[in-house]
Amino acid sequence: MKFVIIGGDAAGMSAASRAKRNLPDMEVTVLEQTQDVSYSACGMPYNIADPGRDMDDLVVRHAHVFREKQGIDLRTGHRVERINRGIKTVTGSDLQGAEFEIPYDQLLIATGASPIIPDLPGFDLPGVMALKSLEDGKRIKDFIRSRNVKKIVVIGMGYIALEMCEALRERDIEVHMVKPRPAFLPWMNTALSSVVKEEVEGHNVGIHLGHKIERIEASGHSLKVVCPDLVLEGDAVLCAIGVKPNSEMAARAGLELGPFDSIAVDNTLRTTDENIYSAGDCADAYHVVTGQKTWVPLALRANRAGWAVADNVTGKRTELTGIAGSAVFKVFGLEVARTGLCADEAEKAGFDPLEVTVQTRSRAHAHPGSTTMHVQIVGDKKSGRLLGMQIVGREGAVHRIKAPSVALHCKMTVEAFSQCDLAYAPPFSPTWDPMLTAAIQFVKKSGSSPISLPRPQ
Amino acid sequence: MKFVIIGGDAAGMSAASRAKRNLPDMEVTVLEQTQDVSYSACGMPYNIADPGRDMDDLVVRHAHVFREKQGIDLRTGHRVERINRGIKTVTGSDLQGAEFEIPYDQLLIATGASPIIPDLPGFDLPGVMALKSLEDGKRIKDFIRSRNVKKIVVIGMGYIALEMCEALRERDIEVHMVKPRPAFLPWMNTALSSVVKEEVEGHNVGIHLGHKIERIEASGHSLKVVCPDLVLEGDAVLCAIGVKPNSEMAARAGLELGPFDSIAVDNTLRTTDENIYSAGDCADAYHVVTGQKTWVPLALRANRAGWAVADNVTGKRTELTGIAGSAVFKVFGLEVARTGLCADEAEKAGFDPLEVTVQTRSRAHAHPGSTTMHVQIVGDKKSGRLLGMQIVGREGAVHRIKAPSVALHCKMTVEAFSQCDLAYAPPFSPTWDPMLTAAIQFVKKSGSSPISLPRPQ
Numbered sequence: 001m002k003f004v005i006i007g008g009d010a011a012g013m014s015a016a017s018r019a020k021r022n023l024p025d026m027e028v029t030v031l032e033q034t035q036d037v038s039y040s041a042c043g044m045p046y047n048i049a050d051p052g053r054d055m056d057d058l059v060v061r062h063a064h065v066f067r068e069k070q071g072i073d074l075r076t077g078h079r080v081e082r083i084n085r086g087i088k089t090v091t092g093s094d095l096q097g098a099e100f101e102i103p104y105d106q107l108l109i110a111t112g113a114s115p116i117i118p119d120l121p122g123f124d125l126p127g128v129m130a131l132k133s134l135e136d137g138k139r140i141k142d143f144i145r146s147r148n149v150k151k152i153v154v155i156g157m158g159y160i161a162l163e164m165c166e167a168l169r170e171r172d173i174e175v176h177m178v179k180p181r182p183a184f185l186p187w188m189n190t191a192l193s194s195v196v197k198e199e200v201e202g203h204n205v206g207i208h209l210g211h212k213i214e215r216i217e218a219s220g221h222s223l224k225v226v227c228p229d230l231v232l233e234g235d236a237v238l239c240a241i242g243v244k245p246n247s248e249m250a251a252r253a254g255l256e257l258g259p260f261d262s263i264a265v266d267n268t269l270r271t272t273d274e275n276i277y278s279a280g281d282c283a284d285a286y287h288v289v290t291g292q293k294t295w296v297p298l299a300l301r302a303n304r305a306g307w308a309v310a311d312n313v314t315g316k317r318t319e320l321t322g323i324a325g326s327a328v329f330k331v332f333g334l335e336v337a338r339t340g341l342c343a344d345e346a347e348k349a350g351f352d353p354l355e356v357t358v359q360t361r362s363r364a365h366a367h368p369g370s371t372t373m374h375v376q377i378v379g380d381k382k383s384g385r386l387l388g389m390q391i392v393g394r395e396g397a398v399h400r401i402k403a404p405s406v407a408l409h410c411k412m413t414v415e416a417f418s419q420c421d422l423a424y425a426p427p428f429s430p431t432w433d434p435m436l437t438a439a440i441q442f443v444k445k446s447g448s449s450p451i452s453l454p455r456p457q
Numbered sequence: 458m459k460f461v462i463i464g465g466d467a468a469g470m471s472a473a474s475r476a477k478r479n480l481p482d483m484e485v486t487v488l489e490q491t492q493d494v495s496y497s498a499c500g501m502p503y504n505i506a507d508p509g510r511d512m513d514d515l516v517v518r519h520a521h522v523f524r525e526k527q528g529i530d531l532r533t534g535h536r537v538e539r540i541n542r543g544i545k546t547v548t549g550s551d552l553q554g555a556e557f558e559i560p561y562d563q564l565l566i567a568t569g570a571s572p573i574i575p576d577l578p579g580f581d582l583p584g585v586m587a588l589k590s591l592e593d594g595k596r597i598k599d600f601i602r603s604r605n606v607k608k609i610v611v612i613g614m615g616y617i618a619l620e621m622c623e624a625l626r627e628r629d630i631e632v633h634m635v636k637p638r639p640a641f642l643p644w645m646n647t648a649l650s651s652v653v654k655e656e657v658e659g660h661n662v663g664i665h666l667g668h669k670i671e672r673i674e675a676s677g678h679s680l681k682v683v684c685p686d687l688v689l690e691g692d693a694v695l696c697a698i699g700v701k702p703n704s705e706m707a708a709r710a711g712l713e714l715g716p717f718d719s720i721a722v723d724n725t726l727r728t729t730d731e732n733i734y735s736a737g738d739c740a741d742a743y744h745v746v747t748g749q750k751t752w753v754p755l756a757l758r759a760n761r762a763g764w765a766v767a768d769n770v771t772g773k774r775t776e777l778t779g780i781a782g783s784a785v786f787k788v789f790g791l792e793v794a795r796t797g798l799c800a801d802e803a804e805k806a807g808f809d810p811l812e813v814t815v816q817t818r819s820r821a822h823a824h825p826g827s828t829t830m831h832v833q834i835v836g837d838k839k840s841g842r843l844l845g846m847q848i849v850g851r852e853g854a855v856h857r858i859k860a861p862s863v864a865l866h867c868k869m870t871v872e873a874f875s876q877c878d879l880a881y882a883p884p885f886s887p888t889w890d891p892m893l894t895a896a897i898q899f900v901k902k903s904g905s906s907p908i909s910l911p912r913p914q
Contacts, residue, residue: 427503
């Protein structure tokens with residue numbers, strides 16, 4: 001039994017390791033086009049923030065450990081170009097240009113995602129960079145040091161753009177962010193997103209919304225990002241407008257694709273070919289709220305899906321229930337967290353959403369150090385079901401969001417959530433946790449229950 | 458319709474306010490024996506920690522606001538001594554000794570709980586104090602200031618004892634804690650409780666376990682706590698061995714009592730008399746894990762139960778699902794959190810518990826500032842159901858516990874919990890949240906699923 005894995009990042013190496021643990025005699029081959037496997041990709045902005053830290057600190061396990069200690073046939077510098085489903089082989093070439101053809105019994109496509117680079121003039125100029133692989137991270141960090149970068153233009157304002165923005169400000173680099181769409185965090189309720197925007201601007205970051213990017217121009221040692229009515233100049237440009245699944249090879253092999261051209265998989269991570277699985281940022285997933293397919297390329301799902309594939313190819317049938325759309329990040333002094341659907345997404349999914357936002361305190365009445373908490377809750381007016389939550393605050397937003405995430409997995413109503421025995425102590429919350437206050441307010445507004453808003457604590 | 462409430466603390470005032478909001482014409486009378494209503498009792502240790510803060514900062518709403526703005530007939534200094542169920546009146550006396558008799562249509566007993574004071578010699582000496590009411594808090598704070606207290610003996614090691622211990626150390630007061638039982642936090646897994654004990658001892662607090670207290674003796678200006686083989690001397694003694702429900706009057710009126718002699722109520726908060734409700738620290742509750750009655754006197758339940766009573770007496774039938782046994786506290790640099798049952802409690806409730814503890818990191822691989830997280834999980838071997846969790850750590854323990862609390866309300870299995878989409882970002886956790894790691898370890902050990910422990914992140 002030969003298990004071949006294309007891609008040696010989170011999903012691929014999780015699957016490889018677990019398959020060898022489950023069945024030590026199984027032949028497991030990983031084909032990775034770069035030299036890097038098993039590193040903390042999400043940690044790169046925090047590493048870039050600190051000039052004294054080596055980027056290789058982020059490596060969790062080196063290739064030789066996988067080879068020698070775990071008996072995995074890990075081949076770095078091996079780029080797979082084609083899946084031959086009829087004869088069950090993969091073909092490609094290594095760094096020296098030598099071609100290879102490797103047979104498989106079971107195949108895992110864990111090719112990940114790539115940064116989206118607009119097809120516009122100047123995005124191929126030196127100094128225009130994106131952050132995805134460890135190589136990318138090293139390139140950015142080297143560029144900042146070797147060119148003594150003082151000013152960067154960031155295109156895009158998603159999680160990675162904002163985390164990088166904080167990292168760059170940490171190094172005292174001037175940052176301007178620009179994007180074509182008018183909304184700062186379009187999935188977020190504006191009562192909350194405006195708080196995040198103020199925090200970023202409060203750290204002297206230029207935020208330029210609604211500016212279509214036309215091109216990037218070189219200008220001496222610096223670069224100009226040119227919009228119709230705005231020109232931003234920097235020593236470097238970071239392109240962080242999002243990622244796309246690396247699914248072209250799967251598509252060419254005739255496998256079905258899902259949302260955003262991610263590779264369609266069932267709840268056992270199997271593609272439309274019974275011998276081919278897919279996991280990680282290239283694959284889709286079921287959303288536990290909608291029951292529909294979605295594509296959310298995040299690390300936890302990648303690791304979990306890698307394991308589930310390993311279990312399934314080693315004969316331990318495992319099904320994943322799906323994702324709840326939980327995502328969190330830190331930006332300067334703020335924690336930003338979401339789970340489930342925003343109101344727009346809920347409406348598109350066929351729900352009748354009611355959205356409520358509340359502003360409460362992070363600690364008990366008269367407790368020192370209390371700050372403002374912003375909570376948004378979305379529920380279905382008809383069924384009363386909880387559909388999503390968003391939290392922004394200076395403390396406790398990220399860990400709090402795990403409670404509504406669990407509630408979404410359980411398909412709980414907002415009213416039932418409002419009755420939960422969430423713990424209270426003065427340093428951590430008012431007697432009524434801000435999430436309970438939001439839930440109670442929702443129930444009151446939806447008219448489905450007698451419970452009303454708590455009095456201030 | 459006349460609604461009479463005995464006790465003007467969290468449950469009583471929540472009920473009074475909400476009844477007036479629901480039915481502004483309802484005649485609502487609150488009889489409170491002290492002068493204080495609506496204050497943050499849980500905030501007292503933090504206020505005592507700071508000599509510069511006035512204790513009245515903790516008052517959330519003053520009596521006159523309830524009277525004038527909310528139209529509540531609030532009578533402070535009114536001590537109810539007897540409930541006359543046959544003629545539906547309560548009788549008692551005010552501070553001047555004048556007797557009163559007040560008729561009710563619906564009655565709420567919200568008499569709270571009182572500190573347990575052992576019936577031993579010397580517990581009535583000046584300088585032997587307990588902390589429950591705002592008066593108690595003021596007395597302790599005044600005593601510390603006026604006597605220039607340098608050394609305190611704390612009897613008991615529960616939440617309040619530990620919070621007070623931190624407050625006193627903050628004021629540079631030497632603290633010795635003593636209790637008869639040998640276990641530090643008996644409900645906690647020793648792998649976790651030893652971490653808490655070390656933290657307390659690391660702040661130069663003497664912890665004396667397994668010492669039966671025989672008496673307290675005055676010795677000049679100081680007090681001696683005398684045990685068979687130990688004598689602890691201090692300028693004051695804080696007795697914090699726990700509280701008991703104030704249910705004597707209810708018992709005399711023939712109402713049924715529940716666990717620990719708390720007043721038995723159904724899920725509408727009604728006692729065995731259909732016109733009498735009880736809520737707050739004096740009343741029992743259903744535990745959502747066992748389905749059995751329990752008594753956990755905590756603030757959130759008191760507030761929630763007060764509201765539910767108000768809804769029920771004003772004709773909006775409301776049922777409470779129960780409590781999950783969630784409790785959290787901070788002690789020095791540690792957050793301590795629990796929800797559900799510990800292994801002993803699970804066994805007593807008829808489950809077949811398996812207990813697993815894990816030690817993980819608080820942040821991602823190579824992320825600066827990472828500390829150790831300790832997680833204990835208890836599940837039922839037969840059904841796989843999650844029964845409880847405990848977390849100790851320097852960050853994120855308290856807010857995390859809300860996720861398993863929700864899971865307990867949903868009667869989730871540990872395996873289902875292990876699949877939850879808990880969010881990840883490097884400053885907040887490893888890719889696999891410590892709770893997921895614990896859940897996966899449980900599933901592996903219980904042999905009910907193929908999922909095994911994550912590799913280190």
